[in-house]
Amino acid sequence: DTAVSQTPKYLVTQMGNDKSIKCEQNLGHDTMYWYKQDSKKFLKIMFSYNNKELIINETVPNRFSPKSPDKAHLNLHINSLELGDSAVYFCASSPHPGQKTGKTDTQYFGPGTRLTVL
Amino acid sequence: KQEVTQIPAALSVPEGENLVLNCSFTDSAIYNLQWFRQDPGKGLTSLLLIQSSQREQTSGRLNASLDKSSGRSTLYIAASQPGDSATYLCAVHGEYGNKLVFGAGTILRVKS
Numbered sequence A: 001d002t003a004v005s006q007t008p009k010y011l012v013t014q015m016g017n018d019k020s021i022k023c024e025q026n027l028g029h030d031t032m033y034w035y036k037q038d039s040k041k042f043l044k045i046m047f048s049y050n051n052k053e054l055i056i057n058e059t060v061p062n063r064f065s066p067k068s069p070d071k072a073h074l075n076l077h078i079n080s081l082e083l084g085d086s087a088v089y090f091c092a093s094s095p096h097p098g099q100k101t102g103k104t105d106t107q108y109f110g111p112g113t114r115l116t117v118l
Numbered sequence B: 001k002q003e004v005t006q007i008p009a010a011l012s013v014p015e016g017e018n019l020v021l022n023c024s025f026t027d028s029a030i031y032n033l034q035w036f037r038q039d040p041g042k043g044l045t046s047l048l049l050i051q052s053s054q055r056e057q058t059s060g061r062l063n064a065s066l067d068k069s070s071g072r073s074t075l076y077i078a079a080s081q082p083g084d085s086a087t088y089l090c091a092v093h094g095e096y097g098n099k100l101v102f103g104a105g106t107i108l109r110v111k112s
Helices: none
Strands: A004-007 A010-013 A019-025 A031-037 A043-050 A053-057 A064-070 A073-078 A087-094 A113-117 B004-007 B010-014 B019-025 B030-038 B044-051 B056-059 B062-067 B072-077 B086-094 B100-102 B106-111
Touching: A004 A087, A010 A019, A019 A031, A019 A087, A019 A113, A031 A073, A043 A064, A043 A073, A043 B100, A073 A087, B004 B086, B010 B019, B019 B030, B019 B086, B019 B106, B030 B062, B030 B072, B044 B056, B044 B062, B044 B072, B072 B086
Parallel strands: A010 A113, B010 B106
Antiparallel strands: A004 A019, A019 A073, A031 A043, A031 A087, A043 A053, A064 A073, A087 A113, B004 B019, B019 B072, B030 B044, B030 B086, B056 B062, B062 B072, B086 B100, B086 B106
C-alpha cells in the first residue's frame, strides 16, 4: 500500500548517459513534484505537474525533462548526465496545487532515488 | 526570493530533554509552514502543517508554533527519545503557487 513510490532506489551510471527515474502515487492526488537534494542536503524543487500539466519549472537545465503520462505518474528523464547531477531525487504528491482554498496540502514524499554519476 | 534558515544546524541532547528547533523565513507572505522529518537514506515524513492563519499545531510530543509577521516558527519536542534522532526540515509554502521552500535542516541526535 505504498503511497508514493520511486524506481530505481539507486542508480549508478557514467557521464554522458541518458537515464530515467519513475514515480507513481496511488493517493489520487492531482499534483506531483520532483525535488533534488544535493550533497549539502538542501532540498530544492525542480518541477511540478497538476493533472498532467506543467505548473512549476525552476531553473533546471534542459537536459532534465519531466513526463506525466497520467496524473498518477511523473517520470524524470535526464540526458547527457554530468557529475554535478549526482544527488538524491525525491518525488512527491499533494491533493491540489495549494491555492487559497483553506484546504491542507501536505506533500507526501517518495523514498528517493540516489543517482551517482561517475 | 524566499529563504528559509534553520538553527541550530545540529543538536545533540541526552534522552528525556525537552528541545526547541528554530526556523525563520524572509518573506512573510506564506500559505502554510510544514515540519518534516528525514531519516538517513529515507524520504521525508510530514510531522506538522500550520496554516498561515494558525498560531500552533500539536501532535503527541510535538508542538509547532508560527509567528507569520516575524517570519519565525519553532518545533518543540517534549521528553526526547533516541527514536527522535533524525534530520528535521522546515518548509514554507508560498502564498501563490505550490512551491515549498526548504531550510537546510537540523540534525538531531538523542543519546540514550
